[in-house]
Amino acid sequence: MQTGSYAPDRVEMIALHGLPMVGPGMDLAELIAAGLKAASLGLQDDDILVVAQKIVSKAEGRMVRLADVTPSEEARRRGRETGKDPALVQLILDESVEVLRQGAQLLIVEHRLGLVMANAGIDQSNAAPGCAILLPLDPDASAARLVLALGRRCGCRIGVIIIDSFGRAWRKGTVGHAIGVAGLRALLDLRQSPDLLGRPMQVTEVGLADEIAAGASALMGQGAEAKPVVVVRGFSGLRDAAGTVRTLLRPRDQDLFR
């Protein structure tokens, strides 16, 4: 149980500029540290670094050449049905444990990480021609490495949220969602917190890492002008060495929309 007092009165979000194009094997913590320095921005305790999935994946070498993929019969069939490149469909299937829905240019899947999302988070924007970029192997672990490396540099305890743009079932437009979390609580449990009249709250859990992900995503932009790192400053009381995106994933047996 946590009280509602997590909510800060003032939050600042600052996007970093001028990070180089990220490639396989680059040290992301070092690049971010250089970006922070260029912005004359020192990290502080409880800062939350929101990082776009794309640069994490690129640094981790999660690019695949479509020409190297041999589509299965299922991938060829779903490719015909959706209008998607069968090699891309094969990558999506390889990254997924279940296909929930299929539409034009679209497969809604449960990713092997448990994330329900379009096309397993694989896309070709900002990738080299003929290549696709997969999600990081373990985004919680990627986030934890950044918490450690950047925390060591700044001598402070930060949180990291790795985000991706998700479509939503009933609403148009993508919104930033957490896909990896480290160093902070992703889900707040407010059960037993009193409402204005002293009764237990009806809203009992808040997807805080998703709220922060969404807000920071609005500073990142998309495409050529994208800024893949945003510092979020003002939250406190959220530190959690066991923080993970998994707390945000609804168990299958509580899911009404499979």
Next chain:
Amino acid sequence: MQTGSYAPDRVEMIALHGLPMVGPGMDLAELIAAGLKAASLGLQDDDILVVAQKIVSKAEGRMVRLADVTPSEEARRRGRETGKDPALVQLILDESVEVLRQGAQLLIVEHRLGLVMANAGIDQSNAAPGCAILLPLDPDASAARLVLALGRRCGCRIGVIIIDSFGRAWRKGTVGHAIGVAGLRALLDLRQSPDLLGRPMQVTEVGLADEIAAGASALMGQGAEAKPVVVVRGFSGLRDAAGTVRTLLRPRDQDLFR
């Protein structure tokens, strides 16, 4: 078509403190203006005021006494099936055009406003005993009145987003979502914007009002300590006199999850 340049480099979010308990007939613009003054905070052009649905509904008198509701046969049946008070179920049905799913203590409906949400957004937290609070009749119009009244006071052009906490299909924890928008574009169309390599973007629409709603929601908190108004400062280029939450609603024929 809009470029990716909407994304600001720095955003500040400030929650107002000390607003009084809101009741029917109160002038919300006046209350917010007083709260801004108490915080020594003057509104500026392009500020976005994010306002919790609850205080809008209360000011508009959208409270209903459950004892005054006569549940229909359907409401009684769904009450038995879900464990919810049949009178509350009746209110939910009255506010909805379709029930999508039903679970323990839960009806997922399409609200008459087109919003797909749990329990038609009706809840009893922070309501007088035996009462429930419905969504505003027309949240876009409520937002537009605030844009006008507060814009007149400050002599500037602001945007307003009225938000509510929504559960999500596949993820745990509520997240703030826009239910009413005025003065700014809710959905950004980035089709034709170039990616890093100059090709058209794959992500073509951004649910920006939902991203801002989510971020601001993280400052509001829940329950007894809730702060129902947050000023979001730093966005520009989003002004739209025709802004509406309706652009965020996925048309039924594009919806894979009915």
